[in-house]
Amino acid sequence: MVSLTLLSTALMGLLVVGTFVAVAQIGAKRTAPGAGSISRYDAITGTLSEVAQKPITWAISFILITVGIGAVALLAVGSFGVPEGLSGSLLTLVYAAVALLIAGFVFFGAYFGARGRGLGNAHGVAAGSFAAGLLFLVLIVAQLLVGVIG
Incomplete structure (x- = not known):
């Protein structure tokens, strides 16, 4: 049994070394595929970036999220014939959505605040994580x- 384990370890080691050698040789000879043309990924991310930077996109998203959360909350607490167990779950879903929106607002507010002051992505993520962690601590x-949950 021990000899089988040693043999397996040796074969896996040779496989790892062979993989590193092969990758090193291929990397030295090849150039990146499609180096001169724009890739499909770059085209899609460019289009999505343009759409996300328009204020009308943010306004419509805000209105849809607000109306959606309000409709689910009204459905949960109103007398629309929704079973009692489902209305409790819907209300929990509303609470979770509002908490997620607040946490996202805090995180991205700190992130874009750091990015707007000339800091890098890592600094923005660190500021956002710190702010979201501080919110969680509060x-x-x-x-x-005082028992604010439940």
């Missing part, structure tokens, strides 16, 4: 002091 303290 939520934990509020829960321990």
